[in-house]
Amino acid sequence: MVATIIPFGSEAYFITLLSLEKYNHYILFLVASVGNVLGSLFNWICGFYINYFIKKSWFPINNKIITRGNKIFTKYGKWSLLFSWVPFIGDPITFAAGTLRYPLIPFMILVSIGKFTRYLLIYVSIIWAISIF
Numbered sequence: 001m002v003a004t005i006i007p008f009g010s011e012a013y014f015i016t017l018l019s020l021e022k023y024n025h026y027i028l029f030l031v032a033s034v035g036n037v038l039g040s041l042f043n044w045i046c047g048f049y050i051n052y053f054i055k056k057s058w059f060p061i062n063n064k065i066i067t068r069g070n071k072i073f074t075k076y077g078k079w080s081l082l083f084s085w086v087p088f089i090g091d092p093i094t095f096a097a098g099t100l101r102y103p104l105i106p107f108m109i110l111v112s113i114g115k116f117t118r119y120l121l122i123y124v125s126i127i128w129a130i131s132i133f
Helices: 009-020 025-050 065-081 090-099 106-133
Strands: none
Touching: 009 025, 009 065, 009 106, 025 090, 025 106, 065 090, 090 106
16 A cells, blocks of 8 residues: 555656656556556455455554445445546555455456546546647
């Protein structure tokens, strides 16, 4: 849940690499998006196996995070997963989906839509900005 602690880190790398114009933009977009989806999958797995992980001293999630995520996910349901990219709430939402045993396939579809859309907007904005300057 590093994204909650340090939001916008992946976006900064993505923007930097795009602006260097040394790398294939489509591959950068794909890798950034898939990497973020995999991060959310990790949160879902941690939530799914919470009873095992909560006993570990290294596990970085406390009851406050669990409660916040469960509250949002319970209130807004599966559609909250479209906002899994939002800093400070995205990780608790994906974690809550795991604790509430939300099915993996719909989880991956909704999270992927949200994450890919975010990176598509960043990608289009940066490419547009580069073309202007």
